[in-house]
Amino acid sequence: MSRTVRYVLLLAVFLISIGPFLWQLSTSLKGIGEDIYANPPQFLPADPTVSNYSRVAGVIPVWDFALNSLIVAVANVFSNCVGAAMAGYALSRMKFRGKRYALLAFILALLVPGETIMISQFLMMRSAGLTDTLVAVVLPGAVSALNVLLMRNAFAALSNEVEDAAMIDGANSWQRFARIAVPSVKGTIAVVAIFSFMFSWDDFLWPLIVLRDPGNYTLTIGLNYLQGTFASDQRLVAAGTIIAVAPLIALFLALQRYFFRGVGEGAVKG
Template sequence: MSVVEKAPPAPAPAVVHRGPVTDEHGRRIRVWELVLRYVLLLFVLALTVGPFLWQLSTSLKGPTEDIFSSPPSFLPAHPTLHNYARVSDTIPVWDYALNSLKVATANVVTNCVGSALAGYALARLRYRGRRVATLVFILAMLVPAESIIIAQFTTMRELGLNNSLVGVVLPGSVGAMNVLLMRNAFLNLPFEIEEAAFVDGANVWQRFARIALPSVKGTLAVVAIFAFMFSWDDFLWPLIVLSDPSKFTLTIGLNYLHGTFANDERLVAAGTVIAVAPLMVLFACLQRYFFRGVGEGAVKG
């Protein structure tokens, strides 16, 4: 499903030779069309990435620099990390980052383990009630989280887990969509290999861990990345379940920072940069899986 993987390879040599630029079918692209395309691409680039850079630039401007000037000054005159130091003086931003990291890591582990096991059970194992189990996950996927969030909150209170990081993790700890993604991945594996292992005396666990699981690493990576991104970015649920400021995740902490120091744009800008930087690095390194996840998720969703 990956767009990047599926797209036909670009004719790189033609580019290197500074010859006419051609499309994927080897046809020449007219010069004016090429220019028009790049102009549009740069325009959209300014619209999509520009706001992030403006935020970065604001966060690097010192207290004496005018951030409201018109026409605007895009680059800080004297770049300084002063605002980042101020953020950590104002709110315990590194504790919040650590909380977010804990929640996201836990979410990755539970989703990978839980959905791989359940997906394997749905795809490969024969037992009574398998159809019902599949239906349970399909129904769960169709229920919008926002429509049950109050009941999730009261459930957490009943379990005594509200206002804890465990409570933040639990509802999304084994996503129904991830289970179904893993199920599909296992279904796409040829049955014969596992059959051979069975003949050789491998039990269920060995077949799962040694043969099936290593063959679906790509889908598992997609599950891991989306679990990380989802919980790092999540806002509504932690906002509802966490009330103690010392337990805040980064998104809730940022919301608090904005609510209390809305007029200090440099401070809020520095806070948002801290929150978004880790994901940008992750995205830059693992783009392939991000795109692949969109394709698989959309087909399922």
């Protein structure tokens, strides 16, 4: 009985979390002549078609928007992986004055809602002349406090003996970081990469505030045009949603082996 209850709960969680995505996928594959509001609902398309995806590309420049989102996401992943790794290593393995206060600053940064500082961020971008550029979209999330703390915990869990031996052999701080510490926390770096990509790819509010030229719009803002103009045709909206979600699924499938290993690395403190 207990096993049955567990499977029922797992099935309920699966339907709640994955069900909407599967329904959107089904809607995006239904043709124009098929009633998506049928009662009772029909989950499987009677005549599956991919024409809705080509129609999305004909209505809005979805691939240009996707390219802008990809540029922002790749830049965000690179800056977070490099910056968070260096900051996390310094906080966990190096000694310097004010180390505790620096760690406290990163912890407190997690408690500040992003919406409360968006006005200040926008004024800074405008003062620097970066508004309406992809650089302004990247900078606020270039190094996340959460990613720094994840890397800090992963580096803190490493054994001291290997690094001490390298120090005796004459390795400096940079060599110990690049050749010993980083290869040992590849899983956590994968977690940081996935989190950074997801955050930047899905971000809607900040790009909406800082961007004005449609040529610089990211995919989330571009799909909002689709929602407003063609709200009556849910097939196009569903197809646009799948286009936006597909890169996230592909990234997770590619890095899932490192992701689950990295969750354990970042959660253990030595």
